Amino acid sequence: MTRFDMNAFFLLTLGMLAGPHAAHAAESYDNCKGFITSLPTVISTPGTWCLNQDLATPAASGQAISITTDNVTIDCNGFKLGGLAAGVGTATVGIYAFNRSYTTVRHCNVRGFHHGVYLLGSGGVGNAVEDNRFDNNTYVGLWVDGDGSVVQRNRIFDTGGSTQGGSNYAYGLVTDDSVDILDNTISGVSATSGGNGYAFGIYTTSNANGSVVGNGIRGLVKDGSGNTVAIDNALSDRVVMRKNDLVGGTTALVCSNGNGRAKDNTISGFAAAFFGCNDSGGNAILP
Amino acid sequence: MTRFCFFVLLLSTSLLGVTGAAQAAESYDNCTGYITSLPAAINSQGTWCLKQDLSTALTGGVAIDIQTNNVTIDCNGFVLDGSAAGLSTTMIGIHGLDHFNSTIRHCNIRGFIDGVALTGVTSTGGHVVEDNRFNNNTYTGVYVSGDGSVVRRNRVLDTGGTTAIAYSYGIRTQFSVDVMDNTVSGVSARVGGNGVAYGIYLDSNPDGRVIGNRIRRLLKDGTGTVYGIDSSSSSAIVVRNNDLVGDASVNSIGIVCNTASGSFRNNAISAFAAESFTCTDGGSNDYLP
Numbered sequence: 317m318t319r320f321d322m323n324a325f326f327l328l329t330l331g332m333l334a335g336p337h338a339a340h341a342a343e344s345y346d347n348c349k350g351f352i353t354s355l356p357t358v359i360s361t362p363g364t365w366c367l368n369q370d371l372a373t374p375a376a377s378g379q380a381i382s383i384t385t386d387n388v389t390i391d392c393n394g395f396k397l398g399g400l401a402a403g404v405g406t407a408t409v410g411i412y413a414f415n416r417s418y419t420t421v422r423h424c425n426v427r428g429f430h431h432g433v434y435l436l437g438s439g440g441v442g443n444a445v446e447d448n449r450f451d452n453n454t455y456v457g458l459w460v461d462g463d464g465s466v467v468q469r470n471r472i473f474d475t476g477g478s479t480q481g482g483s484n485y486a487y488g489l490v491t492d493d494s495v496d497i498l499d500n501t502i503s504g505v506s507a508t509s510g511g512n513g514y515a516f517g518i519y520t521t522s523n524a525n526g527s528v529v530g531n532g533i534r535g536l537v538k539d540g541s542g543n544t545v546a547i548d549n550a551l552s553d554r555v556v557m558r559k560n561d562l563v564g565g566t567t568a569l570v571c572s573n574g575n576g577r578a579k580d581n582t583i584s585g586f587a588a589a590f591f592g593c594n595d596s597g598g599n600a601i602l603p
Numbered sequence: 604m605t606r607f608c609f610f611v612l613l614l615s616t617s618l619l620g621v622t623g624a625a626q627a628a629e630s631y632d633n634c635t636g637y638i639t640s641l642p643a644a645i646n647s648q649g650t651w652c653l654k655q656d657l658s659t660a661l662t663g664g665v666a667i668d669i670q671t672n673n674v675t676i677d678c679n680g681f682v683l684d685g686s687a688a689g690l691s692t693t694m695i696g697i698h699g700l701d702h703f704n705s706t707i708r709h710c711n712i713r714g715f716i717d718g719v720a721l722t723g724v725t726s727t728g729g730h731v732v733e734d735n736r737f738n739n740n741t742y743t744g745v746y747v748s749g750d751g752s753v754v755r756r757n758r759v760l761d762t763g764g765t766t767a768i769a770y771s772y773g774i775r776t777q778f779s780v781d782v783m784d785n786t787v788s789g790v791s792a793r794v795g796g797n798g799v800a801y802g803i804y805l806d807s808n809p810d811g812r813v814i815g816n817r818i819r820r821l822l823k824d825g826t827g828t829v830y831g832i833d834s835s836s837s838s839a840i841v842v843r844n845n846d847l848v849g850d851a852s853v854n855s856i857g858i859v860c861n862t863a864s865g866s867f868r869n870n871a872i873s874a875f876a877a878e879s880f881t882c883t884d885g886g887s888n889d890y891l892p
Contacts, residue, residue, distance in 0.1 A: 344630030344631070344632070346630050346631040346632075346654070346679065347631075347654065347679040347680055347681065362656070362682075363656070364680055387682065387711075389680060418711070418736070418738070420680075441760065441761070442736065442738055442758070442760050442761075444736075444758075463788060463789070463820070464738075464758065464760040464761065464786070464788040464789060466758065466786065494788065494819060494820065496786055496817055524819075524848075525819040525820065525848035525873070525874075526817075526819075527817045527846045529846075554848045554873045554874055554891070556846040556871045556873075558844075558846070558871065575873065575891060577871050577873065577889055577891065579869075579871060579889055580869075594891070596871065596889035597887060597889065598869075598887060
């Protein structure tokens with residue numbers, strides 16, 4: 317009897333701990349301005365636009381969701397935005413905006429697009445991409461531009477394999493301008509076979525002073541004479557990389573100059589830990 | 604046996620309660636009522652929600668005035684907008700004076716002289732300002748006063764430009780307040796006023812913590828300067844794990860303490876003329892002029 321009660325106790329406790337996480341994903345629709353019920357769609361009115369069902373498109377080009385105004389939130393409520401049917405030759409973008417400010421994308425499962433999310437243009441600011449899962453996007457998991465933007469708590473799996481011309485490289489996450497990249501997991505980035513391409517976990521450009529903190533990057537696969545880089549900062553300056561866990565590849569951290577700081581990272585299985593960056597201490601470097 | 608079952612029930616209820624608060628973030632289930640127009644006065648306790656964007660063109664006063672204790676304003680991601688009043692506005696977005704336990708969350712607040720101002724004496728604290736976005740407020744993004752308060756996980760963008768005051772603050776606190784995991788990007792002093800731009804400013808903080816914040820794009824005017832984190836009349840504050848980038852201007856300082864009992868450790872401090880002033884170096888700081 318006692319043994320039965322203890323089992324019940326632990327099961328119930330575990331259930332209580334596990335249940336709310338699942339419930340957390342079951343978002344409310346209360347603040348939805350409207351619903352996206354088919355693809356492709358264009359969002360031209362500010363507000364929170366929600367999914368209340370899985371959506372997919374076989375289109376091989378264009379954008380599944382195109383945002384054409386500022387202050388738009390796409391909340392998928394855990395539903396899927398799928399483009400897998402177009403195959404690895406797709407040029408379709410999952411969620412797209414150009415020079416828009418304060419765009420937010422959250423709670424989405426985005427899969428099978430050339431770019432999962434593509435918030436392009438330095439004319440926009442203050443964007444946020446958070447709490448999403450990206451898998452099997454063929455070129456870039458997500459791409460965010462604009463000062464004051466943040467990319468946080470996303471899981472980006474199995475990116476790469478595009479057969480589109482010029483897409484033989486693969487990128488888990490790309491940003492342009494001063495963007496913070498926080499607490500993301502990037503697992504599996506593979507350059508297209510036969511293209512001698514690079515695989516990048518995180519690639520920032522023109523990041524004058526952003527922070528790259530708490531990310532986990534692994535499973536980078538180059539092709540042929542290509543290389544793998546966990547975090548590459550091109551045309552960047554005083555970027556801070558701290559508390560990232562990086563496994564396997566050619567070079568772990570790349571900076572444009574010594575103003576880029578690397579601190580408290582765990583770097584394992586890379587041929588070189590740093591290129592250009594300043595080792596600011598606290599880094600654990602394993603062969 | 605009965606006592607054991609009661610314990611299980613109590614534990615289960617507790618676990619549900621803890622997580623329930625987080626999952627209700629975008630739901631209206633716990634709303635006491637709704638704020639549907641501006642200006643609004645809140646004079647009964649509970650969670651008061653937005654369910655639409657709200658804006659005002661008023662140039663003075665308060666958009667949402669909290670007039671009692673234990674009030675939560677949950678904007679559910681909607682916008683509270685005062686930008687139509689222009690840079691000369693003296694309108695405050697959300698204000699409370701001498702009350703306990705105000706909470707502001709999930710708001711997009713823009714275009715006010717102060718986005719949020721929870722002011723008062725030492726004893727009226729316990730405030731929480733979390734998970735908001737503040738942009739284009741003209742003087743201060745967030746101002747919180749009162750022991751036991753916390754300002755966390757906010758994005759405070761492009762603050763400054765008021766025609767009324769020369770200085771500008773991303774986050775400003777008074778008394779024993781913790782400031783954690785915020786991004787302050789863009790704080791600009793008024794043009795022509797020789798003003799100072801502050802990322803985070805602590806006043807009279809005897810023992811609070813400033814942890815895990817990211818501060819950058821600070822812009823002084825004329826003979827003014829920039830401070831990443833500044834404290835006045837404070838003592839044993841702890842400043843840790845912050846990433847600060849200045850403008851490399853003369854007299855700019857990354858972290859300023861009022862006495863040597865204030866300490867800083869494991870911060871990345873870049874492009875300030877001086878790493879710190881008066882603070883005790885607790886180690887592992889990375890400074891790049």
